[in-house]
Amino acid sequence: xxxxxxxxxxxxxxxxxxxxxxxxxxxxxxxxxxxxxxxxxxxxxxxxxxxxxxxxxxxxxxxxxxxxxxxxxxxxxxxxxxxxxxxxxxxxxxxxxxxxxxxxxxxxxxxxxxxxxxxxxxxxxxxxxxxxxxxxxxxxxxxxxxxxxxxxxxxxxxxxxxxxxxxxxxxxxxxxxxxxxxxxxxxxxxxxxxxxxxxxxxxxxxxxxxxxxxxxxxxxxxxxxxxxxxxxxxxxxxxxxxxxxxxxxxxxxxxxxxxxxxxxxxxxxxxxxxxxxxxxxxxxxxxxxxxxxxxxxxxxxxxxxxxxxxxxxxxxxxxxxxxxxxxxxxxxxxxxxxxxxxxxxxxxxxxxxxxxxxxxxxxxxxxxxxxxxxxxxxxxxxxxxxxxxxxxxxxxxxxxxxxx
Ligand SMILES: [Zn+2]
Numbered sequence: 001x002x003x004x005x006x007x008x009x010x011x012x013x014x015x016x017x018x019x020x021x022x023x024x025x026x027x028x029x030x031x032x033x034x035x036x037x038x039x040x041x042x043x044x045x046x047x048x049x050x051x052x053x054x055x056x057x058x059x060x061x062x063x064x065x066x067x068x069x070x071x072x073x074x075x076x077x078x079x080x081x082x083x084x085x086x087x088x089x090x091x092x093x094x095x096x097x098x099x100x101x102x103x104x105x106x107x108x109x110x111x112x113x114x115x116x117x118x119x120x121x122x123x124x125x126x127x128x129x130x131x132x133x134x135x136x137x138x139x140x141x142x143x144x145x146x147x148x149x150x151x152x153x154x155x156x157x158x159x160x161x162x163x164x165x166x167x168x169x170x171x172x173x174x175x176x177x178x179x180x181x182x183x184x185x186x187x188x189x190x191x192x193x194x195x196x197x198x199x200x201x202x203x204x205x206x207x208x209x210x211x212x213x214x215x216x217x218x219x220x221x222x223x224x225x226x227x228x229x230x231x232x233x234x235x236x237x238x239x240x241x242x243x244x245x246x247x248x249x250x251x252x253x254x255x256x257x258x259x260x261x262x263x264x265x266x267x268x269x270x271x272x273x274x275x276x277x278x279x280x281x282x283x284x285x286x287x288x289x290x291x292x293x294x295x296x297x298x299x300x301x302x303x304x305x306x307x308x309x310x311x312x313x314x315x316x317x318x319x320x321x322x323x324x325x326x327x328x329x330x331x332x333x334x335x336x337x338x339x340x341x342x343x344x345x346x347x348x349x350x351x352x353x354x355x356x357x358x359x360x361x362x363x364x365x366x367x368x369x370x371x372x373x374x375x376x377x378x379x380x381x382x383x384x385x386x387x388x389x390x391x392x393x394x395x396x397x398x399x400x401x402x403x404x
Pocket of ligand 1: 244245246255256257258259260262264
């Protein structure tokens with residue numbers, strides 16, 4: 001067959017599978033409308049996808065007149081994924097899921113992320129490999145044999161060859177993909193955690209309605225993901241979006257990155273918790289002290305919100321300050337990118353959050369009126385505990401062209 005025709009066919013198969021994943025179940029007439037391809041071509045291509053078990057028939061479309069069209073849905077049981085979520089200060093979460101992120105089994109394991117004399121880069125990667133191997137070894141044979149890819153979410157810079165870099169953990173371009181793929185002999189894909197969440201939010205939940213979107217991920221670290229004309233912008237070294245170290249106060253406190261007054265120092269979850277610890281030690285926050293039972297282990301963002309609601313003045317001051325700085329950052333982002341929409345994620349955006357509400361008031365004071373009238377700032381819809389959905393969606397995006 002002519003290679004040009006073959007690649008056009010491969011493109012169409014991929015496109016149909018993507019549409020069925022995002023918008024399914026769909027009928028063949030739906031696919032004709034959505035792709036612009038002829039009914040005969042859709043019939044042939046869906047026949048091929050059905051034969052490969054990538055899609056399957058799923059009942060009939062409701063219709064008031066005429067013959068009811070058969071619906072097609074994605075076969076999420078085509079195979080299985082191992083999804084691994086690495087997040088700073090949390091245990092590694094590892095999941096066996098179907099191809100849409102439906103969890104079949106999960107496990108958590110603590111491993112040390114930071115490289116030091118007792119934890120070399122090699123030891124760190126081998127520890128991750130051992131955790132994944134042990135998890136796979138614990139699965140029933142039917143799942144073990146059905147694993148088609150491993151997807152890993154990383155709280156650091158993931159370069160184009162999927163090596164990982166983080167001054168915080170002292171990862172100096174560790175070739176993680178290469179090592180894990182070689183050890184497991186399964187295709188393995190890595191990406192930065194904020195990008196994985198953003199891809200899910202923009203491509204799966206929002207479905208390309210807005211083409212220019214900025215996604216801001218607030219957690220222990222802060223990351224920004226920029227989609228321009230629906231394309232994810234990574235930059236020359238794949239570090240585009242490392243906005244946590246943008247200085248919002250040039251004379252502020254020193255950050256581990258070498259800069260001063262970084263965004264992360266005011267709005268990073270760990271930094272907020274460290275600030276709260278300081279005034280708890282000084283005995284300045286009795287309400288928070290009683291909420292956490294005088295035990296720092298219980299101190300988290302939820303306890304700060306609770307203390308604020310019960311009238312803790314020190315906590316209110318801390319959260320309002322975080323909100324103001326978040327507003328400064330949002331204004332800078334809007335002036336840089338002029339996006340259709342900004343999506344903000346993380347526990348700091350929870351319902352009734354003083355941080356988020358203060359930020360929205362602050363940003364509106366700091367941008368042109370014309371932008372205030374049209375900019376859409378929204379909270380992310382992906383819930384903190386649903387990270388596996390986003391990792392599976394990312395991995396599926398990587399592997400789809402090989403299975404269609
Ligand atoms: Zn910094």
